Amino acid sequence: MSSERLLGSNNNYNNDADNDNSSSSEMSLRFRGRLCQFFLILLFLGGGLLFIIHFLRQQPAINQYEILKNYNRNHRYSRLTQGQPRSILLWNAFFGDRRWKLPDDTLGPDYFREQRCPVVNCVLTNNKDFLPAIEMFDAIVFHVAEHFPFLQPVPRRRNPYQQYVFALMEPPGETKHILGNEERFYNLTMTYRLDSDIFWPYMFFEDIESGYIVAPSLNPTWRTVESMESSNDEQLDKLIAGKKKFAAWFVSHCDTLSKREELTKSLQKYVNVDVYGACGTLKCPHNSSKCDQMIDSNYKFYFAFENSLCLDYVTEKFYNALNRQVVPVVFGGADYTKIAPPHSYINAEKFKTVKELADYLIYLNNHPKEYARYFWWRKFYRLTSRSPFCDLCSKLNAPAATEKVQFYDDIENWWLGGSCYFEPKILL
Ligand SMILES: *[C@@H]1O[C@H](CO)[C@@H](O)[C@H](O)[C@H]1NC(C)=O
Ligand SMILES: *[C@@H]1O[C@H](CO)[C@@H](O)[C@H](O)[C@H]1NC(C)=O
Numbered sequence: 001m002s003s004e005r006l007l008g009s010n011n012n013y014n015n016d017a018d019n020d021n022s023s024s025s026e027m028s029l030r031f032r033g034r035l036c037q038f039f040l041i042l043l044f045l046g047g048g049l050l051f052i053i054h055f056l057r058q059q060p061a062i063n064q065y066e067i068l069k070n071y072n073r074n075h076r077y078s079r080l081t082q083g084q085p086r087s088i089l090l091w092n093a094f095f096g097d098r099r100w101k102l103p104d105d106t107l108g109p110d111y112f113r114e115q116r117c118p119v120v121n122c123v124l125t126n127n128k129d130f131l132p133a134i135e136m137f138d139a140i141v142f143h144v145a146e147h148f149p150f151l152q153p154v155p156r157r158r159n160p161y162q163q164y165v166f167a168l169m170e171p172p173g174e175t176k177h178i179l180g181n182e183e184r185f186y187n188l189t190m191t192y193r194l195d196s197d198i199f200w201p202y203m204f205f206e207d208i209e210s211g212y213i214v215a216p217s218l219n220p221t222w223r224t225v226e227s228m229e230s231s232n233d234e235q236l237d238k239l240i241a242g243k244k245k246f247a248a249w250f251v252s253h254c255d256t257l258s259k260r261e262e263l264t265k266s267l268q269k270y271v272n273v274d275v276y277g278a279c280g281t282l283k284c285p286h287n288s289s290k291c292d293q294m295i296d297s298n299y300k301f302y303f304a305f306e307n308s309l310c311l312d313y314v315t316e317k318f319y320n321a322l323n324r325q326v327v328p329v330v331f332g333g334a335d336y337t338k339i340a341p342p343h344s345y346i347n348a349e350k351f352k353t354v355k356e357l358a359d360y361l362i363y364l365n366n367h368p369k370e371y372a373r374y375f376w377w378r379k380f381y382r383l384t385s386r387s388p389f390c391d392l393c394s395k396l397n398a399p400a401a402t403e404k405v406q407f408y409d410d411i412e413n414w415w416l417g418g419s420c421y422f423e424p425k426i427l428l
Pocket of ligand 1: 287
């Protein structure tokens with residue numbers, strides 16, 4: 001009995017213990033539920049808080065328009081809005097010409113307007129006393145194909161907002177300047193290279209219909225070459241029929257880096273080339289209209305051979321030929337597809353051998369209709385020129401123009417490094 005009771009009580013005890021156990025697990029469940037609720041609420045509140053913070057951060061704490069207005073009222077850039085012209089100083093001469101072939105020593109916005117520049121708010125001068133101090137000019141342009149002035153090679157003082165411009169049209173081999181001494185000096189480049197800050201080619205191609213400048217540019221879009229049938233131009237056919245001579249070459253420098261003289265000598269084994277100027281036997285005043293007419297009516301081809309095979313380097317020889325009634329044969333380091341319309345010239349560097357080039361020229365000479373196709377583009381494009389100072393003026397007038405700090409760490413490397421090659425691709 002007692003043992004039963006004991007057992008019973010044990011049982012009871014056990015039962016109680018069971019009861020206890022079950023109630024405590026219920027409690028812990030409830031507790032956990034609460035905890036969960038608590039955390040959910042916390043999460044919810046936290047999320048809400050974050051949202052509010054985020055929302056508040058989106059809202060301007062202060063009036064940004066007011067800041068903008070105050071800034072421009074108080075800041076040095078305000079002179080831009082006041083319309084004060086940006087000043088450009090030509091530091092040295094351009095091949096002895098203090099005016100750089102421009103019409104006057106000092107040119108104001110009127111000149112830029114005449115040039116049809118998009119921005120005209122500039123003054124261009126070669127007068128160092130035009131402003132009270134040299135460091136007040138917004139830009140100083142250095143012609144790097146010539147020595148700097150002996151007495152004062154470069155400005156004595158420089159203001160960090162000034163742009164020093166590296167300007168030249170000569171190829172690297174003709175630079176005649178120790179660029180290694182001019183590290184971290186120039187801020188902008190102004191050359192015929194397409195990757196210059198200010199692009200300065202001899203000429204541009206303009207689409208006659210749209211008026212847009214198409215090339216030279218890094219990625220020009222050309223119209224497609226007209227088919228042979230559609231280019232029926234009696235006047236042109238007559239002109240071509242009258243051309244009885246093969247090729248003309250005008251040249252004054254006889255020994256060049258590009259070995260163009262060897263190319264001509266090689267070509268002369270297969271075709272007739274009349275050489276005018278210092279390195280030839282024939283004479284014709286270089287810039288006379290008589291000479292131009294003589295070329296137009298007599299010659300099929302005109303050699304525009306560059307003295308160096310350098311990136312983007314194409315001289316006025318090529319553009320002059322395109323302005324004539326003659327087909328240029330080019331030899332240079334440029335990618336001519338970026339320079340001139342397709343089928344407007346014959347690129348010697350695209351032929352494996354001189355004989356192949358000569359054969360093609362002979363083929364064109366014997367097929368006037370094929371030859372005439374090289375004139376297709378004249379209906380669609382014309383050559384125009386534009387002052388590089390247009391671009392410089394636009395850059396100087398850009399909002400907060402001086403905020404973008406840039407300079408050429410090693411201008412010598414930019415200009416000389418890998419920009420030319422010395423072995424022509426065509427086998428001489
Ligand atoms: C040819 O150029 C010279 C200077 O280089 C100039 O004096 C002359 O007037 C020019 N002739 C023509 C016909 O343009
Ligand atoms: C121009 O280059 C010089 C370094 O040669 C630099 O100190 C200056 O800030 C640059 N200016 C601009 C406007 O980039």
